[in-house]
Amino acid sequence: MMNTYSRRQFLQTSSLLAAGAAIASSFKLKKEKPLLSFSTLGCPDWSFNQIIDFAAQHGYDGIELRGIRREMDLTKVKELSTDENRRQTLQQMKDKGLRFADLGSSAMMHIADPAERGKNLDEGRRFIDLAQQLECPFVRVFPNTFPKDGDKAAATDLMVKGLLELADHAKGSKVSVLVESHGDLVKIAGLETVLKAAKHPNTGMIWDVCNMWAITKEPPAEAYKALHPYIRHTHIKDGKIAGNDVHYVLLGQGEVPIFEAIDALRNGGYKGFYSFEWEKLWHPEIGEPDVAIADYARVMRAHFG
Numbered sequence: 001m002m003n004t005y006s007r008r009q010f011l012q013t014s015s016l017l018a019a020g021a022a023i024a025s026s027f028k029l030k031k032e033k034p035l036l037s038f039s040t041l042g043c044p045d046w047s048f049n050q051i052i053d054f055a056a057q058h059g060y061d062g063i064e065l066r067g068i069r070r071e072m073d074l075t076k077v078k079e080l081s082t083d084e085n086r087r088q089t090l091q092q093m094k095d096k097g098l099r100f101a102d103l104g105s106s107a108m109m110h111i112a113d114p115a116e117r118g119k120n121l122d123e124g125r126r127f128i129d130l131a132q133q134l135e136c137p138f139v140r141v142f143p144n145t146f147p148k149d150g151d152k153a154a155a156t157d158l159m160v161k162g163l164l165e166l167a168d169h170a171k172g173s174k175v176s177v178l179v180e181s182h183g184d185l186v187k188i189a190g191l192e193t194v195l196k197a198a199k200h201p202n203t204g205m206i207w208d209v210c211n212m213w214a215i216t217k218e219p220p221a222e223a224y225k226a227l228h229p230y231i232r233h234t235h236i237k238d239g240k241i242a243g244n245d246v247h248y249v250l251l252g253q254g255e256v257p258i259f260e261a262i263d264a265l266r267n268g269g270y271k272g273f274y275s276f277e278w279e280k281l282w283h284p285e286i287g288e289p290d291v292a293i294a295d296y297a298r299v300m301r302a303h304f305g
Contacts, residue, residue, distance in 0.1 A: 034266075034304050035273045036297055037062035037101040039235070042278030043289035044070050048079045048089070054290070056096040058297045063093070064275045065136075066104035074103060075126050086133050100136035101273040102178070102206070102233050103127050108144040109162030109179065110155050117162075124166040124177065131175045138178050138233050140206055141166065143185035143194065159185070160197040167202040178232055180206040186215050188226050195230045204232035208277070209261040210239055214246050220261035228268055235277040236262070236296075248279055248286050251299045259303065266304070274300060 037060060040051060048068055055063055068077045075081070079089040093099060107124040111117045127139045141163070146155045159179070166177040179198070181191055195205055207227065209220055224231070238254035239246040251258065262274065276296040280289055 032266075032304050034300055035061045035101075035271075036276070036300055037064050037273040038276040038278065038293050038296065039064040039066045039104065040068060041066040041104070041282070042276065042280045042293055044281040046289070048077075048092075052092060052096050052098060054293065055098055058294050059301070060098065060297060062099045062101035062273055062275075064102045064104060064273070064277075065100060067281070070281070072106060073123075074105075075130055080130060080134070083133070086130075090134055100131075100134045101275055102138040102140055103131050103134070103136055104140045107141045107162075107166075109141055109159040110144050110146070110183075112154075112158060117158075121162060121165060124162075125169050128166065128170045128173070128175050128177065132173050135174075137174060138176055138204075138206075139166075139170075140178050140180050140233075142182050143179055144183040146184045156190075156194060156197075159194050163194070163198040163203050164200055167198070167200040170202040173202070176202045176204050176232060178204045178206045180235070181208045181212045186212045188212075188216075188218055188223050191230075192226055195227070203230075205230045206233045206235055207231045207261070207265075208235035208237075209258055210237045210246065210256045211235070213256055214239065214241055215244075220257055221264050224261065224264035224268060228270075231265070231270065231272070233272050234261075234265065234270075234274055236274050236300075237277050237279070248283060250287070250292060250295050251276075262300075262303065 040063065043051060044067065051063060065074055068079070071077050078085065080086055105123055105127040107120045111120055124139065124141055131139050143159050146152045163177055163179055170177055179194065185191060185194060191205065205227065212218065212223060213220065236258060237248055238251050238256045238258050239248045240254050276293060278289060278292045280286060
C-alpha cells in the first residue's frame with residue numbers, strides 16, 4: 001500500500017509541477033509580448049480603414065497618428081473632425097482590438113516669436129483635447145532647434161516653458177505631452193536638462209533611438225539608463241548612416257544598434273509601445289509601407305521570442 005500511495009502522490013505532485021510550469025511559461029510569454037504600433041507617417045496615402053485593417057491583420061496593438069492621407073492637422077481629418085465622427089472612429093478601433101498610441105503634432109517648443117509661438121502652442125492644446133476624446137495617452141511635440149549664434153540656454157528655457165504650459169492644459173486628464181528626441185535636442189545631457197526642468201505629472205519623452213544615435217553615437221544602454229524615468233513612448237527604426245544623412249532600411253538591416261535599445265527597454269520593465277516610424281512621407285524613395293510595416297511586426301515578434 002505504501003508503494004502505491006507514494007507512486008500516486010509522486011504522480012500528483014509531478015502533474016501539479018508540470019501544470020505550474022506551463023502556467024508560468026504562459027505568463028512569461030504573455031508578459032514578454034511587446035505592444036506594437038506604427039506611425040501613419042509610413043503609409044501617407046492609405047485611408048483610415050486601410051490603416052486599421054492592415055494593423056489588425058498583422059497583429060498590431062495600436063496606431064500612432066501622424067496625419068492621414070497627407071493631412072497633418074489631425075483636427076481637420078474627416079474621421080476626427082466632429083464629435084460623432086470621433087466616437088465612430090474610436091469604436092472602429094476598439095472593434096479591431098486597437099488603440100491610439102500617440103498623436104503626433106507638429107508643435108515646436110523652441111520658437112521665440114510671440115505670434116509663431118502662440119500658433120504652435122495652440123496646436124499642442126488642440127491635439128491634447130483631441131487625444132482626450134480618442135482615449136489616447138500621449139501627444140508628441142518637438143523641442144526643436146538651438147540658434148546657431150544665439151543663446152542656447154534661452155532656447156532651452158523656451159522648450160521647458162512650452163512643455164509646462166501644455167502640461168498644465170492637460171492637467172487632470174489622462175494625456176501627457178511628450179517631447180521627442182529630435183532636431184538639436186538629441187544628446188543625453190541636453191534631454192536630461194529639459195526633462196528635469198519640465199518635470200510634471202503630464203510630461204515625458206519619446207525616445208527616438210535612431211534620431212539620437214545617428215548624430216551622437218551615444219550607446220543606447222547609456223541613454224536608457226539616464227532617461228528611463230521619462231520615457232513613455234518610443235520610435236523604432238533602423239538605417240544606414242552616410243555623413244549627416246540616414247537612409248532608412250528594414251529593422252535589423254542597418255547600422256543603428258536598435259536591438260540594444262529594445263533590450264534595454266525590455267529588461268528595464270518598459271510597458272509602452274514600440275512604435276515603428278517608417279518615414280515614407282518625408283522619404284518617398286524608401287520601401288513600400290505594406291512590406292515595411294508587415295516586416296516590422298514579424299521581426300519584433302521574433303526578437304521577443
